[in-house]
Amino acid sequence: MSGLGSRYWGEVIEVLRYIIPVYDKVNRVISLGKDEEYRLRGIRGRVSAGNIVLDAGSGYGNMSRVALAEAGGDAKIVMYDPIPEMLANVKNYLPDSQAALSSGVFEYMPFRDGTFDAVLCGYSLRDAIQLPQAIAEMHRVLKAGGRLVIVDLGKPDSPVARAFVSAYLKYFLGVFAYFAAGKAGLKFKTLYGTYLRWPKNSELDSMLKEKFSRVQFDKGMMGGAVIIAAYK
Template sequence: MSGLGSQYWPEVIEVLRSIVPVYNKVNRVISLGKDEEYRHHAIKGRVMPENLVLDAGSGFGNMSRVALAEAGGNARIVMYDPLPEMLANTRTFFAGAYRPSLSSGIFEHMPFQDDTFDAVLCGYSLRDAIDLRKAIAEMHRVLVPGGRLIIVDLGKPDGAFKRWMVATYLKHFLGIFAYMAAGKPGLKFTTLYGTFLRWPKNSELEAMLAEKFSKVVFDKGMLDGAIMVAAYK
């Protein structure tokens, strides 16, 4: 089974719960400042005014914020995350009176009807699925025909040397940068290496998406260690 599995997933969730106060600060540092650039690259031209958008694994709402700007402030957004603690911080991310809808749950069992959303966003979250194929199937189910699944995440290079380079950074250097950014709580981010080991290679993920979606656009950065994907239903 692709995904974290029911045994490892609770450990990752507990780590995420413990790093809520420093999540954004550390994510910016360990992505070498590229996280926002990659969100914009993936979302640009794929969220339109009046779209209904699901931010799956939304965290504080980084993807939602970029999507709302792309839609000129005219989009309806549902933020969906397994951690209520993450959703509790959303108010600081949206200016003025705008308030997204909030819902809590897991990817594999979404409480939404078929053919509901124009776009589903996954920003650094799909990698934490319990069952990756089931999560992808659920995202496909809730999208309208022609809807877009937009993914920004770690990449797992197909080439052995690039894969070794990315793995070495995650295993040996990420913790140093995270500690510099946030002190001891930052060390919890070393769990990313475990999720990387369970994550499919880029070509495998692309093939998995192609099993459900009619078109997959797969862009890469940082030695293929970062991916920006759009899959069209």
């Protein structure tokens, strides 16, 4: 399967809307404290001063915050998310941000061809309705030489590693999330459903190479995390 499909996507969006107040806290715990490190690994050297950057699936701006720091504060950021309530929280997390805010889905982006120097997807691309179409749209809105940076769950190709990652997401993630955020944390168990619909690492690599001229594919946590840069 290449994407969540419209019906399951709607369920996931409702869960994300519900967990807005605890999202950061739980994400830090269930990533075993690696979420910020992986964002930085993806963005470092791929966002520069003066860049125009699209934070796709921005939430309230974690990737934008790292990108702005990497650019020394000199970057034009557009934060794009399907959940208006997420964007409404930007001012609480990035109070000095001058980012433009826009709401919509990956598959139909309201931006002209070749607009952005970089498109960032931090823990968001797995929530695409139709993954190939989402990738095609991100390619379309990038300038020639632009970079798509993806930080997300990985699905290992090795059956043994995949079994470990699957077991963690299915059985242990909910426990950690509950201890981090109480009852609201249990909603994070939906993440396992998105993982089941997510392609294996080699399949995702191949999908990106169908559109992009060069793909750098790095892994962490036994392949259960991916840090990717795809160049137009």
